[in-house]
Amino acid sequence: MENQIGIKKWDILENIFVEKLIFWWKWLAVLEHINPDYNWRKIIINWWVVPESIVNLKVTKKKNSFLEAQIVDVIKKSPFEEENKENKYWECWGCKWVNIKYEKQLEIKENQVKEALHNITRNLKNLDELFLEIEASPTINWYRNKVEFSYWKYISRTHNKEEHFNVWFHKQWEFSKIQDFDWCVLIDEIQNEIFREIKKFSKTLWLPVYDQFDQKWFFRHILIRRTHFADEIMLLLSFNPNYFEDKVNLDKTEKLDLIKDFLISLTKKYSQIKSIYFSHNVNKADTCIWDLELIFGKKTIKENLMWLSFNISPTSFFQTNSTGAQKLYELVLDFAKWDFSDFTVLDLYWWTGTIWMIFAKAWAKKVISVEMVKSSSKDWETNAKLNNLENISFENSKVEDFLEKYLKDWKKADLLIIDPARAGMHPKALENILNFNTKQIIYVSCNPSTLARDLEYILQNGEYKIEKIKAMDMFPHTHHIETIVSLKKK
Secondary structure, eight states: OGGGOOOOTTOEEEEEEEEEEEETTEEEEEOOOSSTTTTTOEEEEESOOOTTOEEEEEEEEEOSSEEEEEEEEEEEOOTTBOOOTTOSOTTOGGGGGGGBOHHHHHHHHHHHHHHHGGGGTTTOTTHHHHBOOOBOOSOOSSOBSEEEEEEEEEEETTTTEEEEEEEEOEETTEEEEEOOOSOOTTSOHHHHHHHHHHHHHHHHTTOOBOBTTTTBSSEEEEEEEEOTTTOOEEEEEEEOGGGGTTOTTOOHHHHHHHHHHHHHHHHHHOTTEEEEEEEEOOOSSSOSOSEEEEEEEOSOEEEEETTEEEEEOTTOOOOSBHHHHHHHHHHHHHHTOSOOTTOEEEEESGGGOHHHHHHHHHTOSEEEEEOSOHHHHHHHHHHHHHTTOOSEEEEOSOHHHHHHHHHHTTOOOSEEEEOOOTTOOOHHHHHHHTTSOOSEEEEEESOHHHHHHHHHHHHHHSSEEEEEEEEEOOSTTSSOOEEEEEEEEO
16 A cells, blocks of 8 residues: 555655756756655756755646656755855845855856756767866856846735835845845945945935836836946946826926936046946836936946957946956857968857957958847947957848848858857757858857757757867856857768
């Protein structure tokens, strides 16, 4: 009879040993159970946990070959977990790995990439030999050059809290609550100081924080950008301008002038502040950027990477770890060591903007950059002119549509650089890249799962072999990882 014991949804599984991270927020454990139908069944854990912890789990889904579960509580902490003096607020979901030794973080991330690529091992007998050692981030703490804080409330009967003016980040898994802290481990002390001063001042104005559900009230976001190499700061305050419409006792101009004067006064204390914006934000979505008004200084701030300078606007996408980005691009350039005196480089998904400029500056005869978001092109065309780069052409198009037309026009490329978003490449685009017969493809990925899927297709359907693979940690204290793969024609 004991062997007939089953497992039902919402059952509690006790004292489960967590083995490893497999992808994103998914962790793997293996069940030891008296029923042979469940014994050694895999458990996918959908929550944050440290490897080699012992936990109690609640079953949320039953599949034929595995169970899905969530953490109920931690019975025994992992031996890799230690108190980090930089971690003042354990509740912050943005840097959950901060209590794991950095060397162990690198090991977990490297194994995650290898785990994701195991599906293509039938095409790669020597997969382990292709992996180079993972590259650590040059900066481990305080590396973010951009951070965005939100205004809102934290009202919870469960947690016995009723806080009506909070500024920081959303509580993990609870978007309707903003935690109220004064410091973040991912940004440097000057950025933290500026954040605290703006937060303290905003409370003196007696203007309410915006309510995302009711779509009303005033304060919405604080955005701070600080470039690492050029050391320039941009501030942006996002608020709802419609708040004053039915407030006969409030002078909108007077209040906004007070805020403007305060923000500009910060420039006397922090000489790095070169640009300040208001964002008159009536967008229903929880986004910081809307109708922008420059109230102080320059429209852009500057950053330097390698041999290039970049002007960064409030809407620019730029890698949030400047030192890590520079190292990543050095690695990509190193992966492409050829005699490129007469080479054409095709850069797909150029929303990162930086890679194609580096190749254009380094040695490429011509670089063609493809990206469907038209708003991105204006910034990068300006940056190309800033760096006197004339060997670049821009194409605003879906990659899959561009490639089909490019091939029909009998055009060629010698090097293909692919740097897609987390979803990876469109299937139609994957088909077309194989028709280029380029000497080399360099794939830069921020998602090991979609990287493995796309590589499997390329290896099965094309005439390429993987030359080398290298993981690069761009985001310490988080689960995110970049991977660079070089594929060459057989």
